[in-house]
Amino acid sequence: MLDVARIKQDFPIFQNNPNLVYLDSAATTQKPRQVINAVREFYENYCSNVHRGIYRLSERATEEFMGAREKVARFIGAEENEIVFTRNATESLNLLAYTLSRSLSPGDEILLTVMEHHSNIVPWQLVSGGRFRIRYVDIDGHGLLDMEDLKSKLNRRTKVVSVTHVSNVLGTINDLQEISKMAHENGSVFIVDGAQGVPHMPVDVSRIDCDFMAFSGHKMLGPNGSGVLYGKYEMLRSLPPFLGGGEMIQTVSTEQSTFLDPPLRFEAGTPDVEAAIGLGAAVDYLERIGMANVREHERGLMRYVLEREGDLGLASLVSYGPRDVERRGGVYTFNLGEIPPLDSGKEIALGKAIHPHDVASSLDRHNVAVRSGHHCAMPLIHRLGLVAASRASFYIYNDRSDVDALFEAIERAMEVYG
Known part of the structure; x- marks a missing residue:
């Protein structure tokens, strides 16, 4: 695994926002000094x-x-x-x-x-x-x-x-x-x-x-x-x-x-x-850093993400993508409950699901930054039978403590909305 603590010292945004858990690198990455x-x-x-x-x-x-x-x-x-x-x-x-x-x-x-x-x-x-x-x-x-x-x-x-x-x-x-x-x-x-x-x-x-x-x-x-x-x-x-x-x-x-x-x-x-x-x-x-090391770091983080997801045991937590970390990158897309397509004629049952925008807003209150919506991939989102989803994406400045922060924030969101 990379020396994340050392790497984060190169990024002013983490020095200026010491509590920030930034999990939106698939959208844009932070910039080193x-x-x-x-x-x-x-x-x-x-x-x-x-x-x-x-x-x-x-x-x-x-x-x-x-x-x-x-x-x-x-x-x-x-x-x-x-x-x-x-x-x-x-x-x-x-x-x-x-x-x-x-x-x-x-x-x-x-x-x-x-x-x-x-x-x-x-x-x-x-x-x-x-x-x-x-x-x-x-x-x-x-x-x-x-x-x-x-x-x-x-x-x-x-x-x-x-x-x-x-x-x-x-x-x-x-x-x-x-x-x-x-x-x-x-x-x-x-x-x-x-x-x-x-x-x-x-x-x-x-x-x-x-x-x-x-x-x-x-x-x-x-x-x-x-x-x-x-x-x-x-x-x-x-x-x-x-x-x-x-x-x-x-x-x-x-x-x-x-x-x-x-x-x-x-x-x-x-x-x-x-x-x-x-x-x-x-x-x-x-x-x-070495790109092979970057890949190995993200592979290890995704392995830990899937372990934490299993340990959490939330029936309403649904994630998408291959379970084999050799076949996937550092992206974790999920929903809390069923979020059907807008044109499906279904209604979201109150207390049974949390809209991804509410999930992202709730996580942000705990300093965890994720993205929500259709992720500029509407054909895929619709193919999955969804209207939107939340997404956490990882990079060289993330470690297991960020994964823990993500799932702790998800649990708190479930307590508030569930």
Whole structure:
């Protein structure tokens, strides 16, 4: 297990809020002093635009910006020219949906899964316009992806397969190498939403053999507004620009423009320089800890979560996702009682269930911060027969005392509402 007490000393928010039990890292992580200082250093000592300034401040900013790209590439086993900086995984997936869809024909299909985050659903719906069909792979009774269903839905019309690495609701870890093999044998482009994977375990895109991967820096200790799109270089070169403007052009005339090679082709306008630099500092921090250690730490925490859940013995406490900690990440989604879908015609029996928003509010009174709602995964929530759920998510600054605090707060909520 990690030395959590030592790690927490690097995070000002825990020094300023010593009683805080933060269990919402799947939404965004807290930031260590090393990241905050990197951003502050940029603003205080070499704030300037990048790439074309012929003066010392700009040259240093460019060097640090490109250095961050190199760090991110190394972190996931990619080449530097395969890393595009974006605002977040959502922008990365929108970029892919808008550019890849230009080559799709009527009758083509996009294959997603029912466990996708909205950021890997809505962009495809927006660009479809009825030209192509979006299909969804189901889950089984254990919250695992139904691989037979995936196999049955792959066909000659399937042009893109886009899958989350780790479900932000169930915690399910998908077998990316197997899915990659199936997609490529079918002649499909394979995309991974790595937002919940890259921050939590070792990821090597060359071993996965994905064509593209999207992830967010703010979920891995980096600043908000930092995101990444990885793409195999030849695949990136085949894509048209997503946005147009400065920085991404080679020539511009009144009649037409030509564009730079990737990754700059996809980084129109002034980039979020400080966010990229902060993300580079976050990569440094995580590499010092070791991603294998991060994964082992979360695996141990989830094992303890499931033990505490069993010891509690609350019949009304229902949780979702695989019970095998080897198949799930550091996410614990639960309800206290049956919370049926809004359109089910059922009424929530008073005294039999606590709405997830009330659960989160009650836990907050005990300094335990969790998320509640549909978690930007409404198709999955509805597939589970729910309208909402509460979610605790763990990271490097959590330990067993936080798990204990969670279940103690759940017991108090049951006393108040039950």
